[in-house]
Amino acid sequence: MDLMINSVRPYAWGSRTAIAELLGDPTPSPHPQAELWIGGHPADSSVLDTPDGPRPLHQVIAEDPVGQLGSATAERYGARLPFLLKVLAAAEPLSLQAHPSAEQAAAGFAAEEAEGIPVRSPNRNYKDSSHKPELICALTEFHALCGFAEPAKVVHLMASLKVPALEHYIALLSWQPDEHGMRALFSTIVTLPSSALEPLLQAVVAGCVARLGDTRDPELTAHYRTALELAERYPGDCGAIAALMMNRITLQPGEALYLSAGNLHAYLSGVGVEIMANSDNVLRGGLTPKHVDVPELMKVLDFSAGDREILRGESDGHGETVYRTPVAEFELSRLVLTDGMVRELYFDAPQVLFCTDGRLTLESVDGNRVDVVRGRSVWLPAGAHRVTVSGEGVAFRATVGTAER
Ligand SMILES: [Zn+2]
Known part of the structure; x- marks a missing residue:
């Protein structure tokens, strides 16, 4: 297990204070900080602080997929982490968007490949062949538009x-x-x-x-x-009127929203921890200077209407609250430890532990010890097996969905 060095994405809608505060950096930051990426996405992989020096996580996984991911995960997803964890800090609204189902993503990706649209082209919709279910858990009061409201x-x-x-x-x-x-x-x-x-x-x-x-x-x-x-x-964007058709949701810290395929959504403001399948497939309908493809968005949209469920998680009574979803690629839970508590983490899948408050100490049976403070995260390869965590603090634990194990 190693501490991770994570990178910040400077999109224009980002906050100049939230991520900097979390990382203990001076505020306001010189540029907007929109997302902190915690994972092995090749576009911006976290770097492991190993005894042999810094090493990008996606390379560490590529060199030893079974040792890092475990055989079940490596067999199903190949030599890559199937999920990506982020901190999302929205000072301004994000685009109105939806994500395709697994079948739609595979078909869309194949069609654009056949048309010869380069993957990095700004008018490319399907960057990969994977679906992109996502879950956002609020760290501050968080505002969003999510799904169509009752007619x-x-x-x-x-x-x-x-x-x-x-x-x-x-x-x-x-x-x-x-x-x-x-x-x-x-x-x-x-x-x-x-x-x-x-x-x-x-x-x-x-x-x-x-x-x-x-x-x-x-x-x-x-x-x-x-x-x-x-x-x-x-100005001049239809999103302001479309917003009148959608559920206007406010999450309190600790509450979460699961976004399945075809669910139209726009995050408005707030800070949250977001987990998603490792994909970049976004279809936008407005509220953005980026590529908008309304006909393609219409193909994937789910027009079923009604209130969306706010997830408060299932507590195990020992400090861990799991946000259950039907997704195989990820599972997110929140650990709240008070002083004197020692928790054993058993697992046979890769995990990331991201500390949002306080200080936690992780110790493995082989004597390896890592301290993780607010804003920092630890990579736990599947092979790490038994690790205890103690201290006083809050951490999000990201791993592969239980449907996998
Ligand atoms: Zn989204």
Whole structure:
């Protein structure tokens, strides 16, 4: 087991304080810091601080896949870690997006390969052939748009704006308050030519401003504010109207959201620990200067509507809370240790332990000892078997899904 050196991705929507604070660096950081990548993604692999010097994790795995990943994981996923752990720090909204299913990803990747679109091309949708389920667990209050809301709620919210120009669109859903109506309304909004979209956006913004002054309903107010923020941040983007069709979710620290294939989502603000299958397959519908491919997004979107479940995890009564998902590639849990507690970690799969608070000590049966403090992480190869963890602190434990073992 070795401490990891992780890299920071400087996307424009990132925070200048959250990741720096976590790492103990000066704040504000000179550039926005959006994501801390903790894993073996070849684009930005963590580096292990080994007794023989620094070594990139993806290379260590490639040289000894069975020793590092265990035979079951190496057999199924080859010489690569099947999950990627991140800290995500959003000061501004991220793009409106969805991820393909395993079948859609395989077909999409094959089609783009056949068309000869280079993998690094900005208009490439499918960078690999894998699905990308993801789970976000809040470290601070975290705001997101996730999935389509109940048709009746969407109709009520849109009608509450009292915008005559919206009536024609609302009718698409009120006449057919189901998945088909939702598809009809969403596809109409995201394909509006700017000559129609611009005046509609202006009217919706004016409606939100007017209603903010005269309503006390917290749910409506949150939606109005979000639409206004999106319209201001991304002028002329249909995402501000699409946001009115989605569930507006607030996670408290420790609460998590699981995003399955086809679930339309946009993270708005906050800091969280995110785990995902090791894939880059994102289909965007707006709220971004990056490549947007609406027809491809429409192919993968899940239009089933309703509230999304907020996961609070299952506690084992000994300091560990597991966020269960149906995903084979990953499992995320949260360890909270108080002083004097010693926990034994048994496993036959690779693990990453990322400390978000306090100080923890890991000791293996062969006498290896590593101290991990807030902001640092440890790589535990599958072969490490029995490790005890003690101290006082909080850590996220990422490993392969239990469906694997
Ligand atoms: Zn996503």
